[in-house]
Amino acid sequence: xxxxxxxxxxxxxxxxxxxxxxxxxxxxxxxxxxxxxxxxxxxxxxxxxxxxxxxxxxxxxxxxxxxxxxxxxxxxxxxxxxxxxxxxxxxxxxxxxxxxxxxxxxxxxxxxxxxxxxxxxxxxxxxxxxxxxxxxxxxxxxxxxxxxxxxxxxxxxxxxxxxxxxxxxxxxxxxxxxxxxxxxxxxxxxxxxxxxxxxxxxxxxxxxxxxxxxxxxxxxxxxxxxxxxxxxxxxxxxxxxxxxxxxxxxxxxxxxxxxxxxxxxxxxxxxxxxxxxxxxxxxxxxxxxxxxxxxxxxxxxxxxxxxxxxxxxxxxxxxxxxxxxxxxxxxxxxxxxxxxxxxxxxxxxxxxxxxxxxxxxxxxxxxxxxxxxxxxxxxxxxxxxxxxxxxxxxxxxxxxxxxxxxxxxxxxxxxxxxxxxxxxxxxxxxxxxxxxxxxxxxxxxxxxxxxxxxxxxxxxxxxxxxxxxxxxxxxxxxxxxxxxxxxxxxxxxxxxxxxxxxxxxxxxxxxxxxxxxxxxxxxxxxxxxxxxxxxxxxxxxxxxxxxxxxxxxxxxxxxxxxxxxxxxxxxxxxxxxxxxxxxxxxxxxxxx
Amino acid sequence: xxxxxxxxxxxxxxxxxxxxxxxxxxxxxxxxxxxxxxxxxxxxxxxxxxxxxxxxxxxxxxxxxxxxxxxxxxxxxxxxxxxxxxxxxxxxxxxxxxxxxxxxxxxxxxxxxxxxxxxxxxxxxxxxxxxxxxxxxxxxxxxxxxxxxxxxxxxx
Numbered sequence: 175x176x177x178x179x180x181x182x183x184x185x186x187x188x189x190x191x192x193x194x195x196x197x198x199x200x201x202x203x204x205x206x207x208x209x210x211x212x213x214x215x216x217x218x219x220x221x222x223x224x225x226x227x228x229x230x231x232x233x234x235x236x237x238x239x240x241x242x243x244x245x246x247x248x249x250x251x252x253x254x255x256x257x258x259x260x261x262x263x264x265x266x267x268x269x270x271x272x273x274x275x276x277x278x279x280x281x282x283x284x285x286x287x288x289x290x291x292x293x294x295x296x297x298x299x300x301x302x303x304x305x306x307x308x309x310x311x312x313x314x315x316x317x318x319x320x321x322x323x324x325x326x327x328x329x330x331x332x333x334x335x336x337x338x339x340x341x342x343x344x345x346x347x348x349x350x351x352x353x354x355x356x357x358x359x360x361x362x363x364x365x366x367x368x369x370x371x372x373x374x375x376x377x378x379x380x381x382x383x384x385x386x387x388x389x390x391x392x393x394x395x396x397x398x399x400x401x402x403x404x405x406x407x408x409x410x411x412x413x414x415x416x417x418x419x420x421x422x423x424x425x426x427x428x429x430x431x432x433x434x435x436x437x438x439x440x441x442x443x444x445x446x447x448x449x450x451x452x453x454x455x456x457x458x459x460x461x462x463x464x465x466x467x468x469x470x471x472x473x474x475x476x477x478x479x480x481x482x483x484x485x486x487x488x489x490x491x492x493x494x495x496x497x498x499x500x501x502x503x504x505x506x507x508x509x510x511x512x513x514x515x516x517x518x519x520x521x522x523x524x525x526x527x528x529x530x531x532x533x534x535x536x537x538x539x540x541x542x543x544x545x546x547x548x549x550x551x552x553x554x555x556x557x558x559x560x561x562x563x564x565x566x567x568x569x570x571x572x573x574x575x576x577x578x579x580x581x582x583x584x585x586x587x588x589x590x591x592x593x594x595x596x597x598x599x600x601x602x603x604x605x606x607x608x609x610x611x612x613x614x615x616x617x618x619x620x621x622x623x624x625x626x627x628x629x630x631x632x633x634x635x636x637x638x639x640x641x642x643x644x645x646x647x648x649x650x651x652x653x654x655x656x657x658x659x660x661x662x663x664x665x666x667x668x669x670x671x672x673x674x675x676x677x678x679x680x681x682x683x684x685x686x687x688x689x690x691x692x693x694x695x696x697x698x699x700x701x702x703x704x705x706x707x708x709x710x711x712x713x714x715x716x717x718x719x720x721x722x723x724x725x726x727x728x729x730x731x732x733x734x735x736x737x738x739x740x741x742x743x744x745x746x747x748x749x750x751x752x753x754x755x756x757x758x759x760x761x762x763x764x765x766x
Numbered sequence: 767x768x769x770x771x772x773x774x775x776x777x778x779x780x781x782x783x784x785x786x787x788x789x790x791x792x793x794x795x796x797x798x799x800x801x802x803x804x805x806x807x808x809x810x811x812x813x814x815x816x817x818x819x820x821x822x823x824x825x826x827x828x829x830x831x832x833x834x835x836x837x838x839x840x841x842x843x844x845x846x847x848x849x850x851x852x853x854x855x856x857x858x859x860x861x862x863x864x865x866x867x868x869x870x871x872x873x874x875x876x877x878x879x880x881x882x883x884x885x886x887x888x889x890x891x892x893x894x895x896x897x898x899x900x901x902x903x904x905x906x907x908x909x910x911x912x913x914x915x916x917x918x919x920x921x922x
Contacts (some may be wrong), residue, residue: 237914240786241897242779246918308914309789350820 194350205339522563677702811853
């Protein structure tokens with residue numbers, strides 16, 4: 175947009191030197207014109223002066239001519255010697271014969287007779303011939319010739335003026351050119367600025383993309399460990415179920431409970447793992463909250479051990495009475511995981527990884543020595559290894575974006591820079607302590623938060639599962655296993671149920687007059703989706719209670735926008751007890 | 767012309783110059799009856815000179831007037847504008863000059879001395895014809911003499 179706006183200006187800038195040139199030429203032209211007019215006027219005055227002078231001379235010599243007194247006439251002419259301009263003068267009698275004459279230097283009289291005429295310019299002189307008269311009678315003629323100004327005197331007369339005009343024209347021209355040049359530079363600067371802004375915007379976009387890919391890379395790192403772990407979990411569940419089956423077949427039902435607990439624990443671990451992965455890979459802004467660093471570090475134990483592998487020993491050195499800090503939990507987890515991965519890569523043949531926490535007060539003097547962290551109170555979290563370490567040069571560049579020592583394709587070079595950015599954004603900072611072959615320690619400083627940490631979601635105390643009162647529930651779910659599970663659970667609780675495997679059959683049921691107190695529907699359905707089913711149901715039965723189920727975290731987040739009163743959302747996998755509580759709550763609220 | 771042949775060179779020059787005095791002398795207005803009245807040039811007692819003067823002045827004008835050249839007796843010089851007392855000498859000449867004094871007449875004499883000198887008195891000096899001018903007498907006669915003419919006059 176600014177490009178278009180600057181276009182007329184650009185044209186104006188280009189025109190300026192041309193305008194200045196025209197102005198300069200006009201100035202010169204005006205100067206020449208003035209000089210010509212002035213010269214013309216000067217010549218006219220000069221000619222007039224000459225005529226007057228000649229008439230005075232004619233009058234003076236009139237008696238001398240009349241009475242044939244040549245010496246007197248010569249005396250009169252000799253008086254002209256006082257006037258430098260006079261070149262020649264002559265007096266002719268009535269018959270045209272030369273009576274007396276005067277010449278200066280090499281000047282000559284005109285040959286032959288002369289006729290009376292007005293002043294005429296001949297080369298560098300002006301001459302005139304006037305009659306000699308007295309009492310109305312003519313006695314002869316007088317010729318007078320004066321030198322017109324020599325070229326030097328004319329140059330001198332107009333030289334100063336010409337110099338002024340030329341100087342003025344030059345000044346105008348130079349100013350114009352200078353202005354044009356300046357404008358050109360401005361234009362180039364503006365274009366360069368635009369290019370730069372565009373480049374910055376593009377780079378920001380690329381950085382966004384890389385940040386996301388960095389996260390995905392971390393997810394990828396996790397997956398290797400998790401796949402193995404998931405098999406273990408499944409082994410636990412499947413194994414327990416097999417054992418239960420055998421015990422039930424043998425009639426030894428007393429031992430069933432133990433295996434069921436094992437299977438449930440394993441399943442819960444799987445659910446927690448999935449939640450964490452989803453949360454980890456989700457795009458989300460910083461959502462800082464008060465948290466305890468020690469608890470967070472310990473909660474990542476499983477994840478870290480799986481990521482690090484067995485060759486690396488993981489040790490915690492957690493400070494006592496750790497202060498509460500205030501930051502985004504996911505980001506901090508991501509940071510710890512990234513640092514752990516870096517540490518693992520620095521110890522290719524195994525080693526010791528230490529996660530240490532502690533309170534740290536940075537005073538003004540220390541902040542002045544190392545400005546990466548401002549003075550203040552912080553919680554210090556340090557991830558250290560006893561690996562290969564880094565040179566001072568690498569340390570000084572480690573926080574730079576895209577700086578990596580890893581092989582091509584193995585690292586984005588964004589990990590440490592993102593950690594640095596996260597720490598800065600959270601009001602803290604980050605530092606690296608490293609020595610070649612002496613290991614590395616990356617310390618994250620997070621500001622102390624005055625307040626209690628947010629309460630950890632605690633396992634809800636087992637309370638009696640609310641039972642149904644024979645309300646009719648329509649369950650819509652395309653996965654038969656999940657559908658059966660939900661239907662069986664609801665029947666067990668004392669609800670009556672209707673089933674539908676897809677959206678359109680659900681809508682058909684809703685259009686009938688069969689009483690339906692609650693709609694439980696999956697969102698991701700073939701054909702009509704859960705949202706459309708709910709809309710159709712409400713169109714038919716205003717105020718219909720709806721409980722949505724979804725397996726996609728993304729959907730759960732975005733669906734919050736369309737939840738109307740009397741609707742709720744449940745994320746898979748869910749505990750059946752939790753479902754029972756929600757179903758009861760929805761139905762009870764409707765009655766209130 | 768035989769008459770002309772009788773004149774000496776100075777006489778001829780004087781005859782040729784006589785009418786020219788009119789161009790450098792101003793007469794009072796009442797000296798002329800009308801603007802076109804010819805200027806009366808009288809020559810006393812010398813018909814040869816009269817003829818020469820008449821020839822020189824023929825066709826000439828001064829301020830639009832032509833010249834009327836006459837040979838007159840001394841007693842009839844009162845109405846002249848220029849009276850050339852050429853052929854006179856001594857007491858006669860002095861008598862005429864005295865009589866015309868106070869009248870608008872330019873009296874012209876030859877080599878006169880004392881009271882017989884006219885307003886203009888021809889002299890021949892170094893073989894050249896020159897003239898003296900009595901500006902006081904001219905003023906007494908009511909005549910104004912051009913400074914150009916006065917500049918040419920020889921001192922008395």
